[in-house]
Amino acid sequence: MNLPEAFVERMKEMLGEEYRAFADSYNKTRLRGLRVNTMKISPEEFERIAPFPVKRVPWVRNGFFYDNDVFPAQHPYYAAGVYYLQEPSAMTPADRLPVEKGDRVLDLCAAPGGKATELAAKLDGTGMLVANDASNSRTRALLRNLELFGTKNVMVTAELPAKLREVFPLYFDKILVDAPCSGEGMFRKAQEVIGTWSPERVEYFASQQRNILENAYEMLVPGGLLMYSTCTFSPDEDEQMISWFLEKYPDMELLDIPAYEGFSPGRPEWADGREDLRKCIRIWPHVMDGEGHFLALLLKRGENASAGSSSARTATDGRMEQEESCLALREEGDGIRNRNAASEERFPAFDDGECFVKSKKLKKKDRKRNGKMPKGMGCGGRAREAAAGNNSLTQEQTAQMKEFLTGSGIPSGSVEKYGEKGYLHQDLPRGAQHLNFLRNGILVGEWKKNRFEPSQQLAMASRPMEAGKALTLRPEDERVEQYLRGESFRLHEGETAAVGWNLICVDDFPLGWAKIAQGQVKNKYLNSWRRS
Structure with missing residues (x-):
């Protein structure tokens, strides 16, 4: 592997005699991994039924090598x-950030969703997760990955951190800053990144990271926790960044990260020498079965706040304006801009995880499936009152929708109707309606010709064992692939299923909806998700 000369010289100076083992690691085959969605299956059960050989990642409870x-x-x-x-x-x-049920959590640099999906799984439908990325194109993949995981309590935004800070001051219990970085730790995984590396790239991302951390600090409640991570070896972006942050904000304190024998401590000598930098964690490819990574866990000290729990925000909630409802979904592309396009082209940030789905241009009709924000409907109470008369659910509509909510854990009384669509949304601070967001909560479904049609998001958030009508297929059944291609099919001889809308499942895991009549299974799988 042909590494940049300036990078090699710096690493030799940093590692000394250890450099040879570090360099040799680039000749080894990289290891591949997957992380189990604990909202759908336990790691133990997945290990038992895994359809291909897997081996536990020893430092992550739900991680597996394949x-x-x-x-x-x-x-x-x-x-x-x-x-x-x-x-x-x-x-x-995300594994080492101690998220508790009920927390308000922010993933500030979330695309394509590797860490956001784990944070959502830890919340397990409670509390709130804001998953943000400044890049519009990357946020598309983030949205779909969260939908695939079956999340309900998530807001997906495409905003600069400074804009979020205006809406969410002193708001979040836990914040993850998986910062855009020079990507040195990913050279073995994605060799194309080597050609983009330069000392200027390191300097550029260090500047971006300082800005991101400044805004993250303002959004964290006293007693809240912030996890900072990168996939680079550069001390400018790692120890030196944390040293700068601690000096600028003396009420921030480094905490010990739950240990694993392969973790290496931070190196104070690569920064200003402060000993608490040893509480940071470095993951080296020549020491562990993984690529390069850096982590630092920090506590924001404050009186009347217990560290690491949703109660930490009680001292600051009084400063927030009255919370009101905000519409669940906004039309894709409605006001969303990639304001960093020029910078991204010059210094593209490297993605440290393998994208669950590739970001792709959606079909025109699917880009609009979530609907526009109805005129006058924001987060303000007067707007809600003005629209309430025409957007209330009738008794008949509630009954139509209720049967589909059985397996999702969503009470029908929490669904609000805007136009002809029903949404489960989250309460947000005043001003959130001005954010560029792709989703807040989930689209439950839509009324068409006085009939309710459930959404793909609702399908993924449902649990087949609790859903009223479900058709369960085995993975090897050829009809599973037919369904994923968007094809309709017939029930097998002797096979029975309820007439009408059914949740189509592979084993006990939902894939989407279909409508069954006279043995014919009419495919209702979302167009933009269909396999070619």
């Missing part, structure tokens, strides 16, 4: 959101 000749994305479990393909080291930051 062989290089295996293609998990081709298995139906992938389409059911059972797992996310992710480089093993990249699983660590």
Whole structure:
């Protein structure tokens, strides 16, 4: 592997005698990993039923290695959101951030969703997750990955951190900053990154990281926790960045990260010498079965706040304006801009995980499936009152929708109707309606000709064992692939299923909806998700 000369010289100076082992690691085959969606299956159960050989990632409870000749994305479990393909080291930051049920959590640099999906799984439908990325194109993949995982309590935004800070001051209990970086730790995984590396690239990302951390600090409640991570070896972006942050914000404190024998401590001598930098974690490819990574866990000290829990925000909630409802979904492309396009082209940020789905241009009709924000409907109470008369659910509509909510855990009383669509949304601070967001909560479904049609998002958030009507197929059944291609099919002889809308499942994992009548299964799988 032909590494940049300036990078080699710096690493030799940093590592000394250890450099030879580091350099030799580039000649080894990289390991591949997947992370199990614990909202759908336990790691133990997945290990028992895994359709291909897997081996535990020892430092991540729901992480697994798989062989290089295996293609998990081709298995139906992938389409059911059972797992996310992710480089093993990249699983660590979200795993080591101690999210509790009920927390308000922010993933500030979330695309394509490797860490956001794990944070959502930890919340398990409680609390709130804001998953943000400044890149519009990358946010598309983020949205779909979260939908595949069956999340309900997530807001997906495409905003600069400074804009989020205006809406969410002193708001979040936990924040993950998986910062855009020079990507040195990914040279073995994606050799094309080598050609983009330069000392100027390191300087550029260090500047971006300082800006991101400044805004993250303003959004964290006293007693809240911030996890900072990169996939680079550069001290400018790692120890030196944390040293700068601690000096600028003396109420921030480094915490110990739950240990694993392969973790290496931070190196104070690569920064200003402060000993607490040893609490940071470095993952080295010549020491562990993973690519390069850096982690730092920090506490924002504050009185009347217990560290690491949703109660930490109680001292600051009084400063927030009255919370009101905000519409669940906004039309894709409605006001969303990639304001960093020029910078991204010059210094493209490297993605440390394997994208669960590739970002692709959606079909025109699917780009609009979530609908526009109805005129006058924002987060303000007066707007809600003005629209309430025409957007209330009738008794008949509630009854039509209720049967589809059985397996999702969504109470029918929490669904609000805007136009002809029903949404489960989250309460947000005043001003959130001005954000560029792709989703807040989920689209439950739509009324067409006085009939309710459930959404793909609702399907993924449902649990087949609790859903009223479901057709369960085995992974090897050829009809599973037919369904994923958008084809209709027939029930087998002797096979029975309820007439009408059914949840189509592979084993006990939902794939989407179909409508069954006279033995014919009419495909209702979302167009933009269909396999070619």
